[in-house]
Amino acid sequence: MSINEIVESLIAQYLSERGLKESLAAFKLELNRTFSDNGDLLEERLYDIVEDRYKFLDLKKANEDDIQALNNTVALPVWKLPNPVIGEELVPLGSNLVISTTVGNLKLSNQTSPCIVISTSSNELQIFDLNGVKLAGFEKVLKSISKVVLIIEDSPLLLCGGMDGHLSILDVITEEIQSFQLHGRLLSDMKYLPIDESHGYLVSIGMDNNVTLSTIDFTDIKNIQFSKSQFRMLTRPTCIDFFKFQKHFLVIANRVDTSLISVFMVNDGNELVELCRLSTDDSEFSSHGFQVGALAHHITDEKLLISAATNHIPYMRLITLVLPDLYELIDYWVKEEGKDTDGDLLSKLRSLSINQIHEQQFTNKTHVIRNVILSSVNTSAPQDKYSVQQIATRDSKNGVWIFSDDGVIRGLNLSSGTIIEELKSHEGRIKSAAAFTSNDGDELLFTSGATDRRTKRWSATPPRPSSG
Template identity: 30%
Template sequence: MTLEQNGLDDHIQLLVAQYLQANRHTKTLKQFEIEVDRPLSSHLAAEDVCGVGGKAILEESLESIIRDRMNFIKAGSTERDISNFSNEIHTPAQKALIEKNGLEILKWTLPYPNRVGQIDAGNGNSLVIHSSFVKMKIASQTVFVALFSMSNKTLLMIDLITKTPLMTYSNLHGNSVVGRIAIGIDGTNFIISCGMDGKAILCSIDGNYQLEKISEIQLHQRLVTSLKYLYINDEEYYLCSIGWDFKVKVHKLNVKNGTWEVIGYNRLLTNGTCMETFWFPTFNNIKYPLIIVGRLDSSLLSYFIIDERDKKLIQICSLSLNDSEFNNHSFHPTSMVITKTTDNNKFLITVGTNHIPYMRIITILLPDIQELINENPIISNEQNSIIMADISKKLSQIALTSSNEQSFANASSIPIIRNITVSNLNSLSPQDKYSNGIIISRSSLGKNGIYIAGDDGKIRGLDLKDGHIIELKGKTHEGRMKSMLLGEIDGIGEIIVSCGAIDKTIKIWECDSFELN
């Protein structure tokens, strides 16, 4: 049985019922159901808390909504000096956050790519669906390559130095399935490809650039939206994914024997749109494996920790991107990257939004994971991986059910962390409601700033310190871009490869030998 969305009254009644049920006011809840002539308690079951199209109805509790509203009123009553605010890119609240945490955002680093050429990949009229940069190790040789999943069911590997194809493999996922995502594992000869059917295939590349299938798994029931890995050791990796089946999953992949071990999964209230994974260091040099997921119809990011010992993926909290304090659904993130500060123990997440006519770029400060779980892990030297210690008291409050799949009915009890916005900038990059926003970070290259792919075929760079926008010079694409990758090649420097959705061309942007002003 599903619940129809009948407007504001339905939502308010459910919020009241959820409050009464959570506080065990059983008699009052029954009387309330009689007065509104609706069996509200039955609609609070996990399977009934999603409305039409899977949109979450009770993502926040009545208490949290009222608390946020009171904080908003209180904040609004505080007198602020805005006489010199017109030229600032940060609001007073953002400046206070930056000063409190001692954040020093790095300024844009020169040089950046300013010379554009075209790669003839022999793709004809085929569209590049996905592209990724990999620094591979093949037959003891380091090779800088771009991987492309093509609409003609071809997996293509291009040497970015010679700009020539190294490998073309057709029908990796069968005659009827188009590849969706292809990534490589840096420093190895392994590739992971996901098809539109949700299956993932682990492959290796030999010295003659011949592809060999090692193993495969049904990663998601529908297409995979994003796929990333976390290094554990030279043989094992956490493989993190979100798919169009409302799930975020973590597997432990052993590339030596080709095995996939399920670590945990969590069902999202709406489909995921973007994801980032990383190891979060603490003051005692212990690291936690973390995942952040953005999703449709919500400006909240879901913050997960991988608990390998109990085979769970646990949502610790939600992170608010919305400065309005009490509205979570006016926009949602479409892409996400990690950005750099001078403090290696402080992480910033930058997201591109679905705002129209121009994408907005919102950067938030991640709360310290140690403060959130208030416990210490134990490192297993044998496995070189995180094993969560006895933190059952804290995590049992976070993990709302004994299964991997957290209950929708209890989703509103997950804490929402607010007032963490560092900046909210206009990218001047045009898009519409059909756009698939793309941003990529320079942090992996030890530099600051992000690149944004615009629907006008132009690539823009945004300095996150002062909001300054540059526009890469050269012949642009004819219309929007389907994918874009960023990498750095020894002896050449920073490169960008962009793939047009309309003109179906592949372009490579490189640096001249001089610095740009």
């Protein structure tokens, strides 16, 4: 649509919402144009755009004497040494392309040890120790190539997200497989967090536009119980992150054609509720200038910081934001709904009508929060329109690792906004990567190349000899 058509659609939407039927009819007649119920509507309402503008002007006036007002209240993490600098090639994989790389503590036989699990383009799963010694392998035991593989910590179970949208749970000891349908089409990413010793949440996104929250019961690993709920996005989700903050499970997600990050909370009915959308582009009152391809989080001083890797060309940008307090977000909804509720956060959430919405809509009232950007830096990581962004946080040592198309791993110091480390890992782009901190506190990076078909390990110290 042209700019004029967009403005006209916004006006028609506003008149319709206000119930001004005669004015809307006259507006259509004078323009000689009709407006469908949904087709011509935009993501943001005219009211929201004007409200955002007034909020921006208020913020500008309040901060005109201190342009770093927000930055002065939230400290960005400072890079800490040591960090990985020693690179070693692990076992070569021949002509196979690595699709997914994950690292975690996996139970093999009666022993639990840190392992690397790699899925390949030939539908293989290969398990290595941290020095690259092969421990196990599975050839074509799954119906579909695994796009994402996750390890259930200290168990023999692998969660394998297939390109057919299925979740396959593989027991590496018994080789038994249990499968569940997550998405109608390709599954593109998933994250797992435990609830307790025998239950966990799995959040996944797929080409069917859904963010799926699955509740998995591992009480009997031979008969795993599974249930799911879905939240449908307006367009295809591009990335997710999943974490626990202020004792509650939160999901953040971006989608195609928007720079807004949706923030979801898991309610006590094991469903996703969209609390708000965070703006990553306050300089323009537009949400379509770019999109986010990867997300990571940092929890520091009771603040939750979110780092978002963008699809800017020719170089990726990394935007870091601070998430408002959860009670502030819920109180906003209480005020918006005109309800007076007491109780804890989940009780308030349960009482709101948004608790019943399981898809994004053009006309919903989801709050867009601005003025939460702490930094926006050029990472010097080259990319084009086909690039897939990959980043990882450094756990307690702070900072962000960026895995680039030129085969270089870049370490970004969030506090200064500078690249503090560059590790040449591959000839050509990095296809998959994983960061891991061992029980001994060693920080390790594992990468696989798309062109050279090599897998490398990066560490701060030479590797320890393999046990056994």
